[in-house]
Amino acid sequence: MSLPHAILTALLEKPSSGLELTRRFDRSIGYFWSATHQQIYRELGRLEADGLIRTLPAEQPARGQKKSYEVLPAGRAELARWTAASQDPKPLRDVLLLRLRAAAVVGTAGLDSDLRRHLDLHRRQLAEYEAIERRDFPPDRDSPEDRLRHLVLRAGIDLETFWTQWLTHALKEFAELSAAEG
Amino acid sequence: MSLPHAILTALLEKPSSGLELTRRFDRSIGYFWSATHQQIYRELGRLEADGLIRTLPAEQPARGQKKSYEVLPAGRAELARWTAASQDPKPLRDVLLLRLRAAAVVGTAGLDSDLRRHLDLHRRQLAEYEAIERRDFPPDRDSPEDRLRHLVLRAGIDLETFWTQWLTHALKEFAELSAAEG
DNA sequence: ACGTGTTTTGCAACTAGTTGCATAAACTCT
């Protein structure tokens, strides 16, 4: 149950319409909590029904017509409560690792091209994060908010770094294994 | 759609009953693809209906009575197909990072005790993985299967290492932030 | 004013995972 809180966070940073939120979920917030526009609209409806957000008064609501939302005090309170509440980390769930484990049983045929593709994707993502870091977090800016956001970005950078290194290592192992077979 | 393939892998490693599978999902396989016993039983039923596995002939099936499964050739073929098929990596989805981002807006009050708790959990998991590595992967053993399985375990170790380091860093930031406030 | 494409919103159906509970057999203790 995190999507509503992701939306509340995004709306507190800046009141937005569904489409604007969707765009922002494709960049910043979506880097660690992705959501489709369908999810977002559905959730906006629920949040409004629950009295946590409201449409900005300026516009009349109609289908196909831009409608912006802002967070109500109850929404901010709920987000603060959720943020502070203890939550267990979710166990890792990764298809690629599963495929490797399966490959130990049924063979590695055809796997390494996809490994290479993943390596490429992770390298791109890493480059994107690093560009954001250079752009948004120059050494001088360090308000508390900036430091927290930088910390989150840092996690993204380190995770992508891990994947690129691990995939590089995996590909090397693959090369050695197939060389050994002949 | 990875649970059936996780089960096929586990059953190829060793034919098992639902409960035995559940136990193994709590250890090895479950470290990167967790599943409850309910999920497993449901999926075993589907796999059998699809002709990918069958109950070992020895035992007659009855509720509350042990029933072991083995993989049929069609199941092995399906697993090989799935392993080789290209799949996109899933975008990261992490509640803790989201909470940190929210904290940048609503404040960090109450968060750091949970950060400490997570750090502890990740340290334990790391220690567990390292113990498995010492036990199951001594330097001499390196059949192709062992090397692949070791690679997977290595990913687990490196990920847990990342989290412990990142959380340690995050806690330091928190300390500095609250010191700055007074 | 009219068709065509784009923006913005949204519903409905589907898939996968989670939670709660049930039922039967087997074992254990008296």
Place this chain on the structure above:
DNA sequence: AGAGTTTATGCAACTAGTTGCAAAACACGT
């Protein structure tokens, strides 16, 4: 033999995320 516990299997309802599709408004050229 009977009561209570553990083992093993499983159904049903719920929750969250995904996929497919479409309607209403708007924008633009003709």
